[in-house]
Structure formats: C-alpha cells, structure tokens
Amino acid sequence: MGTAKQQHSEGWRASLNLAFEHRGNTTVLAENRHQGPLMVQRPLYPEQKVCHVCILHPPGGVVGGDALHIETSSEPHSHALITTPGATKFYRSNGLTAHQNTQLSINGGNLEWFPQDTILFPGAHARIQTRVDLEQEGQFMGWEVVSLGLPTQNRAFDHGSLTNSFCLYRNNAPVFIDRLQIETADQLNSLTGLHGYPVNGLFLATNANQSLVHKARESLPLLNGAMISVTLAGEILVARYLGFSTFEARTIFQHIWTSLRPALFNCEACPPRIWTT
Numbered sequence: 001m002g003t004a005k006q007q008h009s010e011g012w013r014a015s016l017n018l019a020f021e022h023r024g025n026t027t028v029l030a031e032n033r034h035q036g037p038l039m040v041q042r043p044l045y046p047e048q049k050v051c052h053v054c055i056l057h058p059p060g061g062v063v064g065g066d067a068l069h070i071e072t073s074s075e076p077h078s079h080a081l082i083t084t085p086g087a088t089k090f091y092r093s094n095g096l097t098a099h100q101n102t103q104l105s106i107n108g109g110n111l112e113w114f115p116q117d118t119i120l121f122p123g124a125h126a127r128i129q130t131r132v133d134l135e136q137e138g139q140f141m142g143w144e145v146v147s148l149g150l151p152t153q154n155r156a157f158d159h160g161s162l163t164n165s166f167c168l169y170r171n172n173a174p175v176f177i178d179r180l181q182i183e184t185a186d187q188l189n190s191l192t193g194l195h196g197y198p199v200n201g202l203f204l205a206t207n208a209n210q211s212l213v214h215k216a217r218e219s220l221p222l223l224n225g226a227m228i229s230v231t232l233a234g235e236i237l238v239a240r241y242l243g244f245s246t247f248e249a250r251t252i253f254q255h256i257w258t259s260l261r262p263a264l265f266n267c268e269a270c271p272p273r274i275w276t277t
Contacts, residue, residue, distance in 0.1 A: 011065025011096065014038035018070075020051055020109060022077035027051040027109075030075075038068055047270045051080045054274055055115070061089040064096035064125060071102075074109030074138065079265065081112040083272050087246070088115065092123035093160065102130040106138030110265055113142030114257075114272075117246040120148050124160045132168045134206065139264060140168065141257065145201040145241070145249045146180075148188060152245075157198065158185045166202060168236065176236045178202060194242060197227070201241035201249035205260055208237035212260055219259035220252060228252060 014036030021030040029043045029051055037058045044052040055070065062068065074080055090098055104111060113132075120126055132140050144166060149157035161183045168176040180200070182188065189196045205212070209232070216230045216237060226243030239256055241249045258269040 011063060011067065011098070012036055012059065013067050014057070015069040016040070016055065016071070018053065018072040018082075019075070020073070020078040020080040020111075021075045022079075022109070025049065027078040027080055029053060029080075031073075038070070044272075046273065047267065049079055050267070050270070051078075052272055053080060053082050054272070055082060055084050057084075057088065061091050062098045062100065062126070063091050064093035064098055067099040067101075069101045069103075071105075072111070073105040073107060074111045076108035076136065078109035079111075080109070081114065081270075081272065083274060084115045085274050087117040087119050090118070090120045090124040090126045092121050093125040097125040097127055097161075100126070100128045104130070104132045104140070104142075106132065106134045106140055108136035108138050110139045111142075112257075112265075113140070115144065116275075117250070118144065118146045119150070119246070120146070120157060120160060120162055122149055122155055122157050122160060124162075126160075126162050126164075128162070128164045130166045133172075134168065134170045139207050141205040141260065141264060143201060143203040143250075143253045143257075145199065145246050145253070147199045147246050148182065148194070149198050151198045156185070157182075157188060166204070168204065168206070170206075170235075175206075175234055176204065176238070195227070197242040197244065199241070199243050199246055199249055201239075201253060203237075203239035203241075203253045203256055205237040205264060206235055207264060208232060208235060208260075212237055212263060215259050215263070216256045219255040221255060223252075224248070230256070
C-alpha cells in the first residue's frame with residue numbers, strides 16, 4: 001500500500017484502487033492500493049457472499065485544489081457493496097476547483113455503490129465525475145445524494161459552482177448519461193434548474209424492467225414537500241429526488257433498494273452498520 005504524499009499548495013492528491021474477486025463461496029478484496037489520504041477499513045461480511053467495504057477520507061473534507069481518484073473492478077461472480085462512513089464535504093474554495101473522479105468497472109460481477117451524502121458548502125467549486133463500465137452480465141445498483149448548501153442551517157448555496165456527471169456504459173456503449181452544472185444561484189431556483197430544492201438525488205439500477213419500476217414506486221414512503229420520480233430508461237431504473245433533506249433522500253432510496261435487491265441480486269437488503277451510527 002502507498003504512503004501519503006505531502007500536501008502541496010495546490011491540494012491533496014489521493015487515489016484508491018480496489019479489486020473484488022469471487023473465491024470459494026464469497027467475494028474477497030483481492031487488491032487494495034492507496035496513495036494519499038484515501039483508504040478502506042477491513043472488509044466486512046455481515047452477509048456471507050457479499051463483501052462490504054467502507055471508504056475513508058481521513059481529512060474529513062475536500063478543499064479547492066484537492067483531487068481524489070477512486071477506481072474499482074468487480075470480476076465475474078463477485079458481489080461487493082461500497083459505502084462511506086459519513087458525508088463528503090466540499091468546503092469553500094480558495095479559488096481552485098476540487099475534483100473527485102470515480103471509475104467503477106464491473107466485469108461480470110455485481111457492485112452496489114452507496115456513498116453517503118455529498119455536501120457543498122457555499123463558495124465551493126467542485127467537479128465530480130462518476131463512470132460505471134459494465135461488461136458481460138455485470139450488474140450495478142447505486143445512488144448519489146448532493147446537498148447544495150446547508151439547508152438545515154439556512155445557508156444557501158448562493159455562490160460557488162458544481163459540475164457533476166454520472167455515466168453508465170455497457171460494453172463500451174453509453175446507456176445512461178446524466179450531467180448537472182450549476183454556476184449561478186439563479187440555476188438553483190429556475191424551472192429548468194432545481195426548482196429551489198437544495199438537495200438532489202439519483203438512484204440507478206441496471207437489468208431492470210417495468211415490473212421493477214412498479215415495485216419501486218410501491219415502496220415509496222409519504223413525502224413532505226419533496227419530488228420523486230421512478231422511470232425506466234432502456235435497462236436502467238432511474239429514480240430522482242428533489243427536496244430539502246439528505247436524510248429523507250437516503251431513506252427513500254433505501255426503501256427502493258430494499259424492494260429491488262431480492263429480484264436483482266437474489267438476496268435481501270442488508271444495510272451496512274455504519275448507516276446507523
């Protein structure tokens with residue numbers, strides 16, 4: 001495993017490379033390499049066949065000039081669930097942009113990608129990119145929940161910027177591409193922007209069909225002023241959330257996950273313990 005580099009004036013450079021393989025009757029973390037302040041705790045097995053991993057970023061926040069790179073590979077018949085211990089916080093920028101790039105390669109395995117919230121403080125400048133590459137019969141289920149500003153503290157995202165993209169490819173062909181770009185506060189409130197909602201969420205599941213869309217819709221709890229949609233785009237189930245609470249967004253997405261997991265992965269939902277601590 002790598003050692004941490006010194007922090008330079010332009011920010012931290014950190015990378016994490018993980019590989020999951022199926023061995024015997026379970027999935028193992030076959031590769032775990034990191035450089036800089038990005039690492040994982042030991043693999044956990046609350047369910048025998050699935051490897052649970054929690055990604056840590058010890059500094060506790062991301063500032064202008066930081067660059068985080070996460071890369072994973074899931075080999076045939078493997079099954080991994082990846083999460084984080086808490087929110088990823090992008091703090092007010094010093095004039096530089098903070099970058100987070102995530103590359104998830106699924107070579108016939110199963111991957112569940114459930115990071116906790118991403119919070120952009122007022123004045124942050126962030127560029128977040130997530131790309132999922134599926135090969136063969138690989139399956140993916142994952143979410144992202146982004147809070148622009150701190151709504152519980154009445155701190156609006158009145159200055160700063162965000163470029164956020166989430167792309168899925170199957171055998172090198174694009175099957176889902178989503179991009180959000182916020183450069184002015186007006187875009188948060190416009191009808192073509194976020195309708196004044198500071199929290200937005202995206203949930204994706206591959207290998208889906210219309211019956212799973214109905215199942216996901218039936219799982220939804222009552223909402224308190226938020227907007228939620230569940231649709232089918234080709235093989236991709238897409239759920240979107242616009243509201244005021246990251247907790248509500250994750251709760252809704254957990255309901256959807258619980259309803260879909262038996263059909264897509266042939267196992268009941270097993271929430272990571274870190275979600276309740």
